[in-house]
Amino acid sequence: DIQMTQSPSSLSASVGDRVTITCRASQDIRNYLAWYQQKPGKAPKLLIYAAITLESGVPSRFSGSGSGTDFTLTISSLQPEDVATYYCQKYDSAPQITFGQGTRLEIK
Amino acid sequence: QVTLRESGPALVKPTQTLTLTCTFSGFSLSTGGMCVSWIRQPPGKALEWLALIDWDDDKYYSTSLKTRLTISKDTSKNQVVLTMTNMDPVDTATYYCARLREGSGNDYWGQGILVTVSS
Numbered sequence: 674d675i676q677m678t679q680s681p682s683s684l685s686a687s688v689g690d691r692v693t694i695t696c697r698a699s700q701d702i703r704n705y706l707a708w709y710q711q712k713p714g715k716a717p718k719l720l721i722y723a724a725i726t727l728e729s730g731v732p733s734r735f736s737g738s739g740s741g742t743d744f745t746l747t748i749s750s751l752q753p754e755d756v757a758t759y760y761c762q763k764y765d766s767a768p769q770i771t772f773g774q775g776t777r778l779e780i781k
Numbered sequence: 782q783v784t785l786r787e788s789g790p791a792l793v794k795p796t797q798t799l800t801l802t803c804t805f806s807g808f809s810l811s812t813g814g815m816c817v818s819w820i821r822q823p824p825g826k827a828l829e830w831l832a833l834i835d836w837d838d839d840k841y842y843s844t845s846l847k848t849r850l851t852i853s854k855d856t857s858k859n860q861v862v863l864t865m866t867n868m869d870p871v872d873t874a875t876y877y878c879a880r881l882r883e884g885s886g887n888d889y890w891g892q893g894i895l896v897t898v899s900s
Binding site for chain 2: 674705707709711716717718719722723726728760762764769770771772773774775
C-alpha cells in the first residue's frame with residue numbers, strides 16, 4: 674500500500690506568518706492528492722483537491738502544490754481561525770485511499 | 782444541498798457486528814463519478830479510510846480491515862451501509878461517511894457517529 678507521510682507533525686506560528694505543510698507519498702500518485710482541515714469536534718473540511726485546486730468557498734490564502742510524490746499545503750498569511758489539524762489524502766477510486774498522520778497547527 | 786448523516790448504535794460489545802447506515806441527499810449514487818466512503822477516527826488519533834462504493838457498485842476496502850468489512854448501497858433509499866464484524870475495543874472511534882466525486886476528494890461529510898466498543 675502507498676504510505677503518506679506528513680511533516681511536521683505539529684507546528685506553532687504567529688498570525689500573519691506563511692505556513693507550509695508537506696506530504697510525501699511512497700509511490701507516484703500523480704495529482705490524486707487532497708488536503709483537509711479538521712477543527713476539534715468537527716468533520717474534516719476539504720480545502721484542496723487534485724493537488725492544486727482550491728475547493729469552492731475556501732479562502733485564497735490556502736494553496737497547494739506538487740505532483741508525483743511530493744506535495745505542499747501553504748497558508749500565505751496565518752489567521753487565528755486556521756488553528757486546526759491538517760491532513761493530506763491520497764485518493765482515487767481504485768483501490769486504496771490513504772490519509773497522512775496529520776499536522777497540528779497552533780498559534781504562538 | 783448535499784447532506785449525509787450516519788446512524789447506528791453508539792455502543793457495541795466486543796465480538797459483535799457493527800452496522801452503520803449513511804443516509805444522504807442532494808446527489809445520486811447512480812450518477813457517474815459519485816462515490817461514498819466510510820472513514821473513522823479513534824479519539825485523539827488520525828483519520829483512517831475504511832471502504833468506498835462507487836456509482837457502478839464497485840467496492841474497495843482497507844487492506845488491513847477488508848476481511849471484516851462489507852459495504853453496500855441502496856440507491857432507491859439513498860443509503861450506504863457498512864458492516865464491520867468482530868468488533869474490538871480498539872475499534873472505538875467516530876465513524877464518518879463522506880461523498881467523493883471522482884477526481885475531487887471527499888467534498889461533503891456527515892457529522893460522524895461515535896461508536897464505543899465495550900462490554
